[in-house]
Amino acid sequence: MTDATPHLYLVDGSGFIFRAYHAIRPGSMNRPDGTPVNAVYGFSSMLFKLLQDLRDGERPSHLAVIFDAAKKTFRNDIYPEYKAHRPPAPEDLVPQFSIIREAVEAFGVKSLEMPGYEADDLIATYAVQARKKGWDVTIVSSDKDLMQLVDQGTTMFDSMKNKRIGIDGVHEKFGVGPEKVIDVQALAGDSADNVPGVPGIGVKTAAQLINDYGDLDTLLDRAAEIKQNKRRENLLEFADQARISRDLVTLKVDCPITDDLETMAVKNPVAEDLLSFIDTQSFRSLRTKVINHYGADLEDTAHQAADNEIEKIETDYSCITTLDDLSLWIEAAYSAGVIAVDTETTGLDATAVDLVGISLSIDAGKACYIPLAHKGDSDDMFAVPPTQIDKAKALAALKPLFEDESVLKIGQNMKYDMTILAREGIAVSPIDDTMLMSYALDAGRHGHGMDELSGINLDITPVAFKEIAGTGKNQKTFDLIPLKEATHYAAEDADLTGRLARILKPRLAAEKVRTVYETLERPLVKVLSDMEQAGIKVDGAELRRLSNEFAEGIQRLEIDIHDLAGRPFNIASPKQLGEILFEDMGLKGGKKSKTGAFSTNVDVLEKLAGEGVDIAQKVIEYRQFAKLKSTYTDALVGQINPATGRVHTSYSLASTTTGRLSSNDPNLQNIPIRTSEGRKIRRAFIPEEGHKLVAADYSQIELRILAHMADIQALKDAFHEGIDIHAMTASQVFGVPVEGMDPMVRRNAKAINFGIIYGISAFGLARQLGISRKEAQGFIDAYFARFPGIRAYMDETIEFAKEKGHVETLFGRKVHIGAIQEKNPMRRQFGERAAINAPIQGTAADVIRRAMIQMPPALERAGLLPDVKMLLQVHDELVFEIPEARVTEASAVIKSTMEAACEPILEMAVPLVVDVGVGDDWEEAH
Numbered sequence: 068m069t070d071a072t073p074h075l076y077l078v079d080g081s082g083f084i085f086r087a088y089h090a091i092r093p094g095s096m097n098r099p100d101g102t103p104v105n106a107v108y109g110f111s112s113m114l115f116k117l118l119q120d121l122r123d124g125e126r127p128s129h130l131a132v133i134f135d136a137a138k139k140t141f142r143n144d145i146y147p148e149y150k151a152h153r154p155p156a157p158e159d160l161v162p163q164f165s166i167i168r169e170a171v172e173a174f175g176v177k178s179l180e181m182p183g184y185e186a187d188d189l190i191a192t193y194a195v196q197a198r199k200k201g202w203d204v205t206i207v208s209s210d211k212d213l214m215q216l217v218d219q220g221t222t223m224f225d226s227m228k229n230k231r232i233g234i235d236g237v238h239e240k241f242g243v244g245p246e247k248v249i250d251v252q253a254l255a256g257d258s259a260d261n262v263p264g265v266p267g268i269g270v271k272t273a274a275q276l277i278n279d280y281g282d283l284d285t286l287l288d289r290a291a292e293i294k295q296n297k298r299r300e301n302l303l304e305f306a307d308q309a310r311i312s313r314d315l316v317t318l319k320v321d322c323p324i325t326d327d328l329e330t331m332a333v334k335n336p337v338a339e340d341l342l343s344f345i346d347t348q349s350f351r352s353l354r355t356k357v358i359n360h361y362g363a364d365l366e367d368t369a370h371q372a373a374d375n376e377i378e379k380i381e382t383d384y385s386c387i388t389t390l391d392d393l394s395l396w397i398e399a400a401y402s403a404g405v406i407a408v409d410t411e412t413t414g415l416d417a418t419a420v421d422l423v424g425i426s427l428s429i430d431a432g433k434a435c436y437i438p439l440a441h442k443g444d445s446d447d448m449f450a451v452p453p454t455q456i457d458k459a460k461a462l463a464a465l466k467p468l469f470e471d472e473s474v475l476k477i478g479q480n481m482k483y484d485m486t487i488l489a490r491e492g493i494a495v496s497p498i499d500d501t502m503l504m505s506y507a508l509d510a511g512r513h514g515h516g517m518d519e520l521s522g523i524n525l526d527i528t529p530v531a532f533k534e535i536a537g538t539g540k541n542q543k544t545f546d547l548i549p550l551k552e553a554t555h556y557a558a559e560d561a562d563l564t565g566r567l568a569r570i571l572k573p574r575l576a577a578e579k580v581r582t583v584y585e586t587l588e589r590p591l592v593k594v595l596s597d598m599e600q601a602g603i604k605v606d607g608a609e610l611r612r613l614s615n616e617f618a619e620g621i622q623r624l625e626i627d628i629h630d631l632a633g634r635p636f637n638i639a640s641p642k643q644l645g646e647i648l649f650e651d652m653g654l655k656g657g658k659k660s661k662t663g664a665f666s667t668n669v670d671v672l673e674k675l676a677g678e679g680v681d682i683a684q685k686v687i688e689y690r691q692f693a694k695l696k697s698t699y700t701d702a703l704v705g706q707i708n709p710a711t712g713r714v715h716t717s718y719s720l721a722s723t724t725t726g727r728l729s730s731n732d733p734n735l736q737n738i739p740i741r742t743s744e745g746r747k748i749r750r751a752f753i754p755e756e757g758h759k760l761v762a763a764d765y766s767q768i769e770l771r772i773l774a775h776m777a778d779i780q781a782l783k784d785a786f787h788e789g790i791d792i793h794a795m796t797a798s799q800v801f802g803v804p805v806e807g808m809d810p811m812v813r814r815n816a817k818a819i820n821f822g823i824i825y826g827i828s829a830f831g832l833a834r835q836l837g838i839s840r841k842e843a844q845g846f847i848d849a850y851f852a853r854f855p856g857i858r859a860y861m862d863e864t865i866e867f868a869k870e871k872g873h874v875e876t877l878f879g880r881k882v883h884i885g886a887i888q889e890k891n892p893m894r895r896q897f898g899e900r901a902a903i904n905a906p907i908q909g910t911a912a913d914v915i916r917r918a919m920i921q922m923p924p925a926l927e928r929a930g931l932l933p934d935v936k937m938l939l940q941v942h943d944e945l946v947f948e949i950p951e952a953r954v955t956e957a958s959a960v961i962k963s964t965m966e967a968a969c970e971p972i973l974e975m976a977v978p979l980v981v982d983v984g985v986g987d988d989w990e991e992a993h
Contacts, residue, residue: 079208097872242274602713826900
C-alpha cells in the first residue's frame with residue numbers, strides 16, 4: 068500500500084451497533100427527552116476513535132459506514148429459515164437505529180444501506196469495485212463472514228482489539244486461505260445465522276476436508292470415498308444442504324449499487340452539524356474530545372470559540388504569598404463579578420477542622436492558591452513554615468469580596484466552604500454550587516462529585532488527594548503538603564469548578580430545572596450550614612449508661628442463646644450460627660450460600676422466629692442490641708465535639724436521587740425508633756439549660772401527596788375530615804366497621820398504604836405481615852379494586868418514565884430512572900418501583916426543603932431569631948432548640964410555616980398537617 072494509492076475503509080456499521088449496545092449497560096444512558104442513547108454513545112465513540120486513529124496515523128482517502136437495511140433479504144428466498152432463530156432487536160435499541168445513522172452523517176461520513184441485501188453484501192460489492200480500480204481496501208469488522216474478501220490488497224481491521232487481519236489471519240481462523248472460506252463455512256454451517264451446513268462437521272474438520280479435496284464440489288462428488296462412516300453418510304445425505312449453505316454464506320459482489328466510490332471521499336465534519344448532534348444527545352465528554360481532536364479543522368470555528376471553556380486549555384496556576392498579589396486577584400474578581408472559590412483544610416469535618424488555604428479562579432485555566440497555615444515538609448524535622456500571607460490579614464482582605472452581593476461566588480459543594488469561612492467570621496454570599504446544578508439536572512444519571520463531573524463534562528481527571536498526601540496511616544494533612552503540590556491541587560479545584568459552572572448553568576434553563584435549583588437547592592445551602600454549626604447537645608453520661616445497659620442485654624441474651632443451642636459458640640459468626648441452627652438443631656429451611664455456609668440473614672431469622680423458634684428471636688434481639696451499642700451509644704460519645712459539647716452531623720444535599728437529605732458523621736437519620744431500645748437513644752439528645760427541644764413532624768405526608776397526585780377522592784375526603792386514614796382504608800378494603808376494629812386489621816391496612824407508595828409486591832407484603840403470598844396478593848387486589856385511581860396513577864407514571872426516562876415531583880424536580888429500560892425483568896421491576904415512589908417521596912422531600920428554606924425568614928419576622936435554632940432534619944421531621952419562655956410562640960410559627968410550605972407555588976388537594984411535640988430530650992419531644 069502506497070500513499071499515492073486510494074485507500075477505502077468500509078465500516079461494518081451493524082457490527083458496531085451491537086458491540087456498542089452491549090458495551091454500555093442498557094438503560095444507563097438517556098438523553099433529556101428520555102430516549103435511550105447508550106448504543107448511540109457507544110457507536111459514536113467507536114466511530115470517533117476510528118476517525119481519530121486514522122487521522123493521526125494511516126489516513127484513508129475514502130470511507131463509508133454500511134448498515135443492514137432490514138432483516139429479510141434475498142437469502143430468505145433461498146432458505147426461508149435463514150436467521151429465523153435471531154431474536155428481534157431489543158426494544159430500547161430500536162429507537163436508536165435512526166439516531167445512529169444521524170451520528171454517521173454528523174461526523175461527515177458516508178452512510179449506505181440497501182433493502183434486500185445485508186451490509187456484508189454491500190461491503191463485498193464496494194470492496195471488489197475498489198480492488199478493480201487498483202485501490203487498497205480495509206474492512207473494519209471482526210465478522211468472520213467477511214474474511215472471504217481478504218486478498219493482497221484487502222485486509223480486515225478489528226478496531227476494538229486494534230488488530231489487522233490479512234491472509235495469514237484468515238488461515239489461522241479457518242485453516243484455509245480466503246478463497247476457500249466459503250467452502251469451509253458451507254460445510255460447518257453457522258448456528259447464529261441458522262445456516263444448516265452438514266451435521267457433525269465443524270470448522271476444523273471442514274478445513275481438513277477442503278484441503279484434502281480442493282473444493283466443496285469435488286468433496287461432495289467424492290464423498291463416497293470418505294473412510295469415517297458417519298462423516299461419509301452425512302456428506303452424502305446432506306450434500307444439497309451444503310450447496311444451499313454455500314449460497315447463503317457467499318457474499319454478493321454485484322449488488323445494484325447507485326453510489327459511486329468517489330462519494331465516499333473523506334472530509335472533515337461540519338462543526339455546527341456535529342456539535343449540534345452531540346449536544347442534542349447530551350454527550351458532553353465526547354464533545355470535548357471532538358473539539359480537542361479536530362481543532363481548527365472544524366469548519367465552524369466560531370462555534371468552537373463560543374465553547375472555549377471545554378477546549379483543552381493550558382493552565383496557569385500561581386501561589387499567592389503577598390498581599391499585593393492577593394489584591395490583584397480581588398480587583399479582578401470585582402471586575403468580573405464572579406469568582407470560583409475552594410478551601411483547603413486539615414480534614415473533612417467542616418465544624419472542627421482548621422482552614423489551611425483558599426484557591427480562586429476567574430478565567431478558565433487560570434487560578435491561584437493562597438496558603439494560610441502550611442507548616443512545611445512533614446518529612447523534615449527542621450522544616451520551617453513556607454512564606455505565606457498572615458492568615459488574619461488575608462481573610463480581612465478577602466472578607467469584603469466574599470460578602471459583596473455584587474460578586475457571585477461559585478463552589479463545588481459550597482456548603483462545606485461556607486461553613487469553613489463562617490467559622491472565620493465570613494458570611495459568603497451570593498453563591499452558586501456546581502454540585503447542586505448537576506444534581507438538579509442529572510439526579511439518577513450519575514454522581515455529582517468533582518472527579519465525576521470533571522470526567523463527564525471536561526474529560527479531565529483531577530489530581531487525587533492521595534497522590535499528594537498518601538494513604539492510610541501515612542497520609543498527611545493538607546497543611547503538611549509542600550506548596551508546589553498544594554498549589555496545583557487546590558488551584559485545579561477552583562479552576563475546574565469555574566469551568567463546570569459555565570457548562571452546567573446554561574443547561575438549567577434549557578432543561579427546565581432552573582426553578583428547582585434556585586428555589587430548592589441553592590437556598591438550602593446556608594440553612595444547612597447554619598444547622599451543622601449549631602449541632603445538637605448530647606448527654607455523654609446517658610450514652611454511657613445506655614451502653615452499659617445494652618452490654619448487659621447482650622450478655623443476658625448470649626447466655627440464653629448458648630443454653631438453647633446446647634453449647635457455646637460465636638453468635639456473631641454467621642457460619643457458626645448456621646451450623647447450630649441447621650446442623651446441630653436440625654431446623655428446616657437452611658440454604659447454603661456460594662461459600663458453603665448456611666445463610667443466617669435477617670429474613671431467615673425472622674421466618675424461623677415467626678415459626679416459634681426461640682433461638683432465632685433471641686439472635687435477632689442480640690444483633691439489635693449489638694448494633695445499638697456499637698453504632699450509636701459507643702460511637703456517638705466519640706463524636707461529641709469537645710469544644711461545643713454537641714454533635715455536628717453533616718447533611719448531604721445530593722446523595723439521593725429523590726431530593727431527600729442524608730446525614731453523615733454521625734448519621735442521625737437511621738437511629739432506630741421502632742423498638743423501645745432504639746428510642747432510648749433519643750433520650751441522650753438534649754437542649755441547653757433553660758431550653759426545650761421541639762420536634763415538628765409532617766403527618767403521613769407521603770400518603771397525602773399520593774391522594775393529591777392520584778386524585779383519590781376517598782383519601783382526600785378522609786384527610787380533610789381528619790379521619791384515621793389506616794382505619795378508613797381497612798374499612799374500605801376489608802369491609803369492616805371502623806368502630807371496634809381489630810388492631811391487626813388496621814395494621815394490615817397501614818402496611819398496604821405505605822407499601823403501595825414503594826410499589827410493594829405480594830412477596831414483600833407477605834413477608835412484612837407474616838402471611839402467605841396468596842393472601843397478600845388478595846389484600847393488594849382488594850386495595851386496587853377499591854382505589855382504582857392509584858393503579859391508574861402507577862401505570863401512567865411507569866409509562867411516563869419509559870417515554871421520558873425520568874419522573875417529576877410536583878415542584879418540577881426530575882429523577883432519572885435508567886433501570887426503567889432494563890431488559891432484565893428484576894432490574895426493570897426495580898426501576899418501575901422507583902418510578903412509582905420517586906414523585907411521591909421526592910415531592911415530600913421538596914416540601915420539607917421548602918419549609919426549611921422558609922423557616923429562618925419566618926422566625927425572623929416573628930422576632931424569634933437568634934433565640935430559636937433549627938438543629939436537625941430527619942426525614943419528615945424538624946427539631947428545634949427553643950428557650951422555654953418562647954416555646955408556645957415559636958411552635959405556632961414553626962407549625963404554620965411547615966403546613967404552608969407549598970404555598971404559593973402549589974395548592975394541595977389535601978391539607979398538610981404538622982404534629983408538634985415538646986420535651987426535655989428528643990424522645991420526649993417526639
